[in-house]
Amino acid sequence: MEVRLLRHTPEPELLVASAAKLCYSKVGIEDITKNLSRKKQNEFIKKLLKMGHLSPFEHISFTFGIEGISRACTHQLVRHRIASFSQQSQRYVSFEKEEYIVPRTIKKGLKTKFERLAEDSLKFYQELIEEGVPQEDARYILPQAFCTKIVVTMNARELFHFFNLRCCNRAQWEIRQMAEAMLVEAKKIAPNIFMKAGAPCVQGACPEGELSCGRPKRRHLTAS
């Protein structure tokens, strides 16, 4: 799996703080980005996060390029509706390489068998195409393990929600790996904004009950 941050709104923390400042003060548009030292920005951001006043975080967006993830994973990913996606089409682009995901729980002999079946499927896919079957139909035989590529854009408020759901231990492991890699990238650019982003237990209690994922309780308490 490869996750790259392709683009983001420039100076994201400054923009969030500026938009928030406009809501609560007499400042004009010309001046909203002025006199907002890093320290002041951080104070604003902390306050907004604490109050749950999240709309200013919508003004900044992040675009990720992701490859080496399975169609099983993107089927979950594209369920997020406040987001924009451009995915490599299986209707227009044909498969050539054996790019697929073998879950870690499938080991040894089972893994060998998994790989043989995946490769047989790919070979048959290619045979179908050679026989004149359209790519969009041939792909029906491809296992969900096969990889795809996708460009994803979300604003920071939606990223909070996404990380909340998908960095959780209860999320499916592949999308969790992806979410965690996205969070690492987002933190590099906007550390104050994403400081407490992640699974709910990073901020406090787990909504599903404290031990629902089996994570030891102590870690809950110290994680924040």
Place this chain on the structure above:
Amino acid sequence: MEVRLLRHTPEPELLVASAAKLCYSKVGIEDITKNLSRKKQNEFIKKLLKMGHLSPFEHISFTFGIEGISRACTHQLVRHRIASFSQQSQRYVSFEKEEYIVPRTIKKGLKTKFERLAEDSLKFYQELIEEGVPQEDARYILPQAFCTKIVVTMNARELFHFFNLRCCNRAQWEIRQMAEAMLVEAKKIAPNIFMKAGAPCVQGACPEGELSCGRPKRRHLTAS
């Protein structure tokens, strides 16, 4: 494939006409649904559709239950973001029956081979589960042809958009079949609202150029 209309807003044409009437007249809420004969409702609906004033059509929604469609199809379906979905989970529900879609373009010997490979995949999936692999991981080997079940709710405005894209000859055949079955159901309930719903060529010109799908031009002209 089976498509059922499970629920819809009652008296949908009356509600759309009432909401529109409120926008343009002095009527009070108590009276907006009064004195709206079927004839008057239809006039309102026709006018709204002609002017492209589509927001009143958002007040009515339709819930479909769909089964016997492939995961390849639902991966496209859930890209529609102004919609609500409840899909049978491959994490919590295991597969038993050989329910998968074989595209019609795959015939004779190829079809036999397709079926053998699909069944081998299902058997291996079951073996994985018996060996203790979690369902959410075992499913990676299942081809995209395998069936799923989904409940979908969309409002009428979004259905217009959905039918516009997915009833088109250029749409992938499985999702087109599904969209056409949904349109048939919707028309039974709200015939005036969905009278001209469907591919763009039903209403007039094709935005992609007149012959992009190979459909004969004459049919374009007479379809409306």
Place this chain on the structure above:
Amino acid sequence: MEVRLLRHTPEPELLVASAAKLCYSKVGIEDITKNLSRKKQNEFIKKLLKMGHLSPFEHISFTFGIEGISRACTHQLVRHRIASFSQQSQRYVSFEKEEYIVPRTIKKGLKTKFERLAEDSLKFYQELIEEGVPQEDARYILPQAFCTKIVVTMNARELFHFFNLRCCNRAQWEIRQMAEAMLVEAKKIAPNIFMKAGAPCVQGACPEGELSCGRPKRRHLTAS
């Protein structure tokens, strides 16, 4: 202010429970609404609410007709984006009656003065129209206190969010009154679904700090 529930998805609790049942079991579409006694429905609904699995609540929607609320109030209302609105147009419908809201904090002599100014504004508005000024321009002189009518549709998940924000003591009083009246109507139709809907303190702790609205702490504890 008058708030009426105009329409709603029929048997909403059954539909939510059915959609949820599909996610977690092997049932077919034909049977998802079967064998769901009221008791079973309630168990499903309680479980979904407790786990925060809220997407099945999107399948049901509620349409309200509201009149006798100020434009100050609807300006806040239409900020909710996962909702559909049809509002009486000030461009196409002219004002005749003195329908405006006087906040309760404006009393006695100030109230008399408020009313005089509101009526002067309305008279001048009518003079402008008589002089040939378009309605859409004449309305610029009308105070934000003037009333409007609106039809609003939201699904139950968005209603949860709406009630959470707008039934709170920290919400502006007019939109809070409106939200509370909507909640009363919704509860009549789907009592199990909306049982714990409302300000965050109905369910548990206030996210803004326990005493931020001045509400006594004891009431927090007993409200749920």
Place this chain on the structure above:
Amino acid sequence: MEVRLLRHTPEPELLVASAAKLCYSKVGIEDITKNLSRKKQNEFIKKLLKMGHLSPFEHISFTFGIEGISRACTHQLVRHRIASFSQQSQRYVSFEKEEYIVPRTIKKGLKTKFERLAEDSLKFYQELIEEGVPQEDARYILPQAFCTKIVVTMNARELFHFFNLRCCNRAQWEIRQMAEAMLVEAKKIAPNIFMKAGAPCVQGACPEGELSCGRPKRRHLTAS
């Protein structure tokens, strides 16, 4: 009215072209932004616009700061739901200056009377506040002509839709002025993307009938 482009996704045309390229080719994420000369980008953008394949335009967003517009105007603006807003609060920020919009159709004696009434309203607003009435209640007397400030973020696809509706001669004049100023700014940054953005008649036929706004027919034909 003052409209400033505060921020935008860097190199927006390159990002749109790259995302589109991913959909249709075998390229990897690392290379999607490579070998995309300005000429190639423009070809991609033209093709996408022509086919109506608009999702890649969602990856880029534009943030505008706007001041000197009336609350009558922002009430319309915030109806756009695929957008993010931060507006100066009338609950937390009090009015001091006489900042309001007088529509051009209100002239001479009527204008003088309009101004007197607006100023009386502001004085009474200030009196209310001095008497202890909360700002959120005092503002009920302020005419809709009074100005506000707002930060707006939209992605390019939503901007297409916004310009389509709001640059049209049939849109209300104040929001049209605002939309046109936004379009000018957007065109500076992404000229190829916004080349044909604007009212529907810029691209071709008017959906409401050719002469519905009174604009001469010839201009329709030559505008594109």
